Amino acid sequence: MTLQAKLDAFKADFEAGKPPYNVPHAVIETMHRATRELIESGATQSALKAGDKAPLFTLNDPTGQPVSSAGLLLKGPLVLSFYRGVWCPYCNMELQALEDALPEFQALGASLLAISPQTAPNSRKSVRKNALSFPILSDSHNDVAAAFGLRFALPDYLIELYKNLKNDLPQFNGDESWTLPMPARYVIDQHGTIIYAEVNPDYTRRPDPEDILPSLRRIRSM
Numbered sequence: 001m002t003l004q005a006k007l008d009a010f011k012a013d014f015e016a017g018k019p020p021y022n023v024p025h026a027v028i029e030t031m032h033r034a035t036r037e038l039i040e041s042g043a044t045q046s047a048l049k050a051g052d053k054a055p056l057f058t059l060n061d062p063t064g065q066p067v068s069s070a071g072l073l074l075k076g077p078l079v080l081s082f083y084r085g086v087w088c089p090y091c092n093m094e095l096q097a098l099e100d101a102l103p104e105f106q107a108l109g110a111s112l113l114a115i116s117p118q119t120a121p122n123s124r125k126s127v128r129k130n131a132l133s134f135p136i137l138s139d140s141h142n143d144v145a146a147a148f149g150l151r152f153a154l155p156d157y158l159i160e161l162y163k164n165l166k167n168d169l170p171q172f173n174g175d176e177s178w179t180l181p182m183p184a185r186y187v188i189d190q191h192g193t194i195i196y197a198e199v200n201p202d203y204t205r206r207p208d209p210e211d212i213l214p215s216l217r218r219i220r221s222m
Helices: 003-015 025-040 069-073 089-107 120-130 140-147 156-164 169-173 209-221
Strands: 058-060 066-068 078-082 111-116 136-138 151-153 179-181 184-188 194-199
Touching: 003 089, 025 156, 058 136, 066 069, 069 078, 069 111, 078 089, 089 111, 089 120, 089 209, 111 120, 120 136, 140 151, 140 179, 184 209, 194 209
Parallel strands: 078 111, 111 136
Antiparallel strands: 058 066, 078 184, 151 179, 184 194
16 A cells, blocks of 8 residues: 555544544644645745755754764765654654665665654654654754745644644744644755655645655666
8 A cells, every 4th residue: 555545544534533533523624724725825836846956954863963964965865854743643654654665765875864843852752653763853943944945834723723632833843933844755866956856735645655766766877
């Protein structure tokens, strides 16, 4: 089953209010509204695309150790995934799919990083929850996400909904800004050029990890 098929199956059960979710229809409608408005805003137009230069960054892993994109690019191409946080079930399913694909990435000489705005303890929870063996990095204030054109501010009505659902992003992220990254996947070659870019304002839509293998093979053949 593809990653998107798994996400679609989860979404169908979640939005149908099946146990253990039991989510009121009004909550689903509010989430749909926020996604629709983000799509209509054209936010993806400001996101970096294939052919653009990727900004360099250094972020800490869950143990507080700095990880440098420049250092990893000296070894080979970089697969980069921006995700919302451990509280997001769609993100967790994506991380698990990336973990499954990691041997294929490594066989093509690539490193894999995932970036979220959450604090180190929540990143450690992501690692445990999803049995990950690749680095999870904390992007405080979504600054790196902003450099890639992915950061957006939640509308007031969605903030209110999240508060009612006890989904306290300031606590998860150690940041009062109520911002998130649009989920995104990038492949960056050793020259720092983005070879593959997938950005979607609909957080329930994620590309399959296998979709990026042709880009890694193309880099390998150069």
